[in-house]
Amino acid sequence: MxxxxxxxxxxxxxxxxxxxxxxxxxxxxxxxxxxxxxxxxxxxxxxxxxxxxxxxxxxxxxxxxxxxxxxxxGTGPKLVPEKFEDRIEVKRLEALGDGITDCIVALTHDSRFSDTCDQNTDWYQKQLQKIERGLAVLQSEIGAREFCFGAAFTLGDISAGCALGYLDRAYAGFDWRNKFSGLKRYAEKLFARASFASTLPPKG
Ligand SMILES: N[C@@H](CCC(=O)N[C@@H](CS)C(=O)NCC(=O)O)C(=O)O
CATH class of the missing domain: 3.40.30.10 (Glutaredoxin)
Incomplete structure (x- = not known):
């Protein structure tokens, strides 16, 4: 495979x-x-x-x-729990993390392909607001917990961690650690997992 x-x-x-x-x-x-x-x-x-x-x-x-x-x-704990309500919650968190990533991709691709990318456009600001609202929801839902859903690592954490990691790689100027300081500790723990550490994207 x-x-x-x-x-x-x-x-x-x-x-x-x-x-x-x-x-x-x-x-x-x-x-x-x-x-x-x-x-x-x-x-x-x-x-x-x-x-x-x-x-x-x-x-x-x-x-x-x-x-x-x-x-x-695969083997190991389920990334998406089987109980219906739990499953729906984790899938929603997956959609949230992936949706934040979609906005970062839209913004950074636009910047890359256009010399005149204007951050004051409605479109740019709307993408930015989506990222900010998404991170605010993540931050408030995670609170002081280790994972975004329940007491175990799930697909929600994979999507959220990939979105935060992609902000670091593609949109470093955004400074999410400062704006959403409640996500810092959460992300540090995630980034220390072997699966995250060994897939760290190259810079640039
Ligand atoms: N919803 C898709 C998104 C995949 C996606 O947009 N991949 C980007 C890379 S970050 C890509 O392959 N872009 C190339 C293109 O659109 O031509 C997924 O979750 O797999």
Whole structure:
């Protein structure tokens, strides 16, 4: 089984962390969809990473589906609890973390591809507000707890941690540690987990 992803992609990191947490044996293949010769569009018509290419040749995308696949087949504690209400809560937290990441990607891609990216535009400010509101909700829900849902590590923590990690990598000027200081201790614990530490994206 191969997991295709660019080393800096927060969604690929989410899938890689789930893979490690669930003890799945799968080769990570660095493949940036924008590079000529990328194998990604062959496996995912949307041309996005992550993509999981199974041994039978079937490809799975996106990170939501890949994580569910690992959670079902892998060993170790469930990333998404089975009890319905708990499951829905963790899926909501996944949507929150992924949604924050979506806004960071939108902002940083816009900055990268446009020399004249104007931070005063309505669009830019709206993305920023989404990130800020999302982090405020995360901060208030986590409070003094170690994890974002219940007493155990879940998929909600993977998505939240990937969003915070991606802020560090792609939008360092945002200074979330100062603005949302309640998330600092939470993130430090998450970032110290082997699955997070070994998937730390390269700088730049
Ligand atoms: N919802 C998707 C998002 C995947 C995504 O947007 N991946 C980005 C990398 S950060 C990508 O492959 N972009 C290339 C493109 O859109 O052409 C997931 O969770 O897997």
């Amino acid at each position: 191969q997991l295709l992803g660019s080393p800096g992609s927060p969604y690929a990191r989410k899938a890689r962390i789930a893979m490690l947490e669930k003890n799945m044996h799968c080769e990570f293949v660095a493949d940036r969809p924008s590079n000529p010769g990328s194998q990604v569009p062959k496996h995912n018509p949307l041309g996005k990473v992550p993509v999981l290419v199974r041994d039978d040749g079937k490809a799975l995308y996106d990170s939501v589906v890949i994580v569910e696949y690992f959670d079902h087949l």
